[in-house]
Amino acid sequence: MSTVQPIGENLYVLDDGRVRQFLMTGDRQALLIDTGFEDSRVLDAVRSVTNLPIQVVLTHGDRDHAGGLRDFGSCRLHRGDWHLIPEGIGLEPLEEGEVLTCGGYRLEVVEIPGHTLGSIALVEREKRLLFPGDSVQRAGPIYMFGSHRNLDLYIASQKKLCAWADKVDTVLPCHHDCPIDPSYIEKDLEDALALKAGALPSEPHPFLPCRTYHGKWTDFYYQP
Numbered sequence: 001m002s003t004v005q006p007i008g009e010n011l012y013v014l015d016d017g018r019v020r021q022f023l024m025t026g027d028r029q030a031l032l033i034d035t036g037f038e039d040s041r042v043l044d045a046v047r048s049v050t051n052l053p054i055q056v057v058l059t060h061g062d063r064d065h066a067g068g069l070r071d072f073g074s075c076r077l078h079r080g081d082w083h084l085i086p087e088g089i090g091l092e093p094l095e096e097g098e099v100l101t102c103g104g105y106r107l108e109v110v111e112i113p114g115h116t117l118g119s120i121a122l123v124e125r126e127k128r129l130l131f132p133g134d135s136v137q138r139a140g141p142i143y144m145f146g147s148h149r150n151l152d153l154y155i156a157s158q159k160k161l162c163a164w165a166d167k168v169d170t171v172l173p174c175h176h177d178c179p180i181d182p183s184y185i186e187k188d189l190e191d192a193l194a195l196k197a198g199a200l201p202s203e204p205h206p207f208l209p210c211r212t213y214h215g216k217w218t219d220f221y222y223q224p
C-alpha cells in the first residue's frame with residue numbers, strides 16, 4: 001500500500017515507491033490527484049486519512065496514474081486521454097482554465113499535451129505550487145515513446161509552462177525526486193529541444209521498444 005505523508009495544511013502525498021498521488025481534504029469533500037497502479041491500493045491509503053467523499057482528478061491517463069480508478073468509479077480527465085481509460089469508469093471532462101477547490105486550495109487547470117495528449121498541470125497560485133504530473137521531472141526518465149505521446153507538443157507545453165515558473169516555488173512531480181524547484185520546467189525544455197535536434201546520447205532500452213536518451217537534466221524514453 002502507498003505510504004501517506006502530510007506535506008502541508010490539508011495536503012498529503014501518497015507514494016508506493018513507483019508513483020505518487022496527492023490528496024487534499026476539505027470540510028465536505030476530499031480531492032485526489034491520480035490513483036496509482038491497479039495494485040497501489042490508493043483507496044486504502046486515502047481511507048487511512050479521511051472518510052469524506054472523494055473527487056478524483058487525473059493529471060493524465062497512463063496506467064500508473066489511472067490504474068486505481070475502478071476503486072473510485074469516476075474521475076475528471078482531459079478528453080485527450082479518455083481513450084486510455086477502460087470501459088465502465090465514469091469520465092467527466094477537464095479543460096484549460098477550470099478551477100478545482102478543496103481544503104483551502106484553488107487548483108487551475110493548464111493543458112500541457114505531449115507526455116500524453118490529455119496531460120494537464122494544476123497550479124495553486126496563492127500557495128505557489130505546481131502539480132505537473134509526469135511532464136516536469138528531475139532526472140526522469142520521462143516517457144516519450146508510443147502513439148499517444150508527441151515530442152513537438154511536449155516542447156510547446158514546456159514553453160507554455162515556463163510562463164508559470166516565476167509564479168510557483170514548489171513543483172510536485174509524480175515520479176522520482178519530489179519536491180523539485182521550478183527551474184526544471186526550463187531544464188526539461190532544454191533537454192527536450194536537444195532530444196528533438198538529435199543531440200542527446202542514447203542506447204537501446206533493455207526491454208522497452210525505445211531508446212534511453214540522456215539529457216543534461218533528465219533522461220527520456222523515446223523512439224523517433
Ligand SMILES: [Zn+2]
Nearest residue numbers: 062064134174
Ligand atoms: Zn507516470
